[in-house]
Amino acid sequence: MHHIDAELPSAITRVLEDFLHNAGDPIRRTEPTFGPAVDALSAFVLGGGKRLRPTFAWWGWRGAGGDPDSDEAQGVLRAAASLELIQACALVHDDVIDSSDSRRGAPTVHVAFAAQHRQQGWLGSSESFGWAAAVLIGDLALAWADDMFADCGLPAARMAAARPAWRAMRTEVLAGQYLDVHTQATGDASVEAALRVDRLKTAAYTVQRPLHLGAALAGAEQPLIDALLDFGGDLGVAFQLRDDLLGVFGDPSVTGKPAGDDLREGKRTLLLALGLAYAEQQGRVGEHKVIADAVGDPRLTDAEVDDVRQALVDVGAVAEVERRIEEMTGNALASLKRAALAEPAAHQLAELADRATRRTS
Template sequence: MVAVPTTDQSIDAAVHLHVEDVLAAYLSERRSELPELAATFARAVDHLTDFALRGGKRLRPTFAWWGWRAAGGDADGPLARTVLRTVSALELIQACALVHDDIMDASELRRGHPTVHVRFTEAHRAGGWLGEPERFGAAAAILLGDLALAWADDLFESAALEPAMRAAAREPWQAMRAEMFAGQYLDVLAQAEGDESQERALGVARLKTAAYTVERPLHLGVALAGADQGVVDAVRAFGTDLGVAFQLRDDVLGVYGDTEVTGKPAGDDLREGKRTLLVAIGLAYAERDGRHADAQLLRGALGDPDLTPRTIEQVRELMVEVGAVAELERRIERLTSSALAALDTAGLAEPGVTRLAELAVTATRRDR
């Protein structure tokens, strides 16, 4: 195990390393427990382990850790390791969400590597097995995503929390899981219905990303520290606005991001038919300006698996010309400002409050 750091300069890197250390040990332990008859499944679990440990910003446990610190948690105290083990479980929630999301979006790359369902599809094809390779790949990935969720709960419960801490932490933990699935459903429903409203796009951003990326991890952290309801409310307000801003930055990167940096193909959000806020604003502004042919170009690009680089570039130019990108940037700035204002009212302790403010800037100005 890595040492629990005691300096603010080293703590984020050490939290990252500690989370990966916990995950590697836990996944190895659980794999070894699988019965002998499930040896082939154990080898499949290796794909989940590789996915969970390869890359990732570890934002969720980092926000949870700094929530705990800001609400009075002592990095030098006896509870620090237990808290780090608890918040490490957030990464398995993330693994579940990403594996399932990639299936639903038919994504081929994640973090610069083939997605889990693509790996199993290729294994089926290479083995000359019976049935449809794609169907097998999806089925295997669904099961591994479900396993990640189950093991996230197990890891959460395995942390040696005091009864009062466990009871306080259980509320955000349970709410986070339900909100994540609700947001994912709203996302696929918006694609199916062709919903172009900004309200739906914001609702998806709030539930699918903001809740389980920032709001609930922060809620979990301050709950573990025994924060009162006033602190919880202020932190959740900070987390909600910041989490939505984080998703809006992701929306920009989904269209304009560099594949070498993001690890996903250029224009992937368009191919997947994502009804993001950027798309909703782009359509509304194109129609407002009488650019109906351009609006139809954008609608036609959504969900087109054969989208060409030329069409992607046309859509990019259109979004800039009608002012959709500039408007989204303004909203990101407003949400970040309102988040920081909420943070100021929370009555949190240093150095946690300063680090959370710094994370807010990092999360909304990133390039991946």
């Protein structure tokens, strides 16, 4: 295996370190007050994350014939790494939307800046300052993502081929975010609504479009791109379903968020939609009430989270989500086989599918 393939997350991180240093230095010098915001974004981007989206982009490029020894390889790494800045924007804003207090075991950006406001004794509301700072830092991440992608140094023809994937991905992730808050606001607990959010917010943004982007940068033909989109659509939903299970049943030391936070935030996941539907179909009034009352309750205790877990198991929602994960992962792997990618991309993407959907992910 090529050395870039073997150490891909580290290679992506090094590219990000270089970009963030070069992008941040001019504004730090001209406007030092903005320095803490720049530093916060750099720390957020470099402080963790699985680098999933750049990894899918890289293997899409490799699978479509990209050569890691070519002059274009470093440009592809930069283009792929720019996806981490879109992810930073999405996460920082998501934490504001969800009023989350922690991520990766540390205070979220808006909470950290609210604390700074209180410590300095500044005027106005600390919470409002924290929210405003986080929105602007997320916006900075999105602006820099565009800069990093546009300036990656690849030939114009390659960039033109990849730009439709880039544009679609940015729109789809925002549409998915809006659909997510819309379903919470309207109380839409249907299975159909949960799956629409999963397809836009996770499948398209996390797997499909990064693969599409990478393959397009290699000059892939449409049939190969279509097979990768099929693979990414099923895998992305399976990945989100696993994440939904971990959000209720996961170990906080692994997930980086308190157990039951998805319930407290009112996320209308497929797991909860199935739990409510099955409880109603089975006439299990008690279980239905336990699940329904928990969704969106910020004061939910650990004991009440345990009650929800048991109810979801008892009505069969957990077993059905596990069945769907297995089925969709199987469908994804069949699409991957149909794509007939160059090795080692096919093997690596199959490994990624396993890691993204296994029970301890």
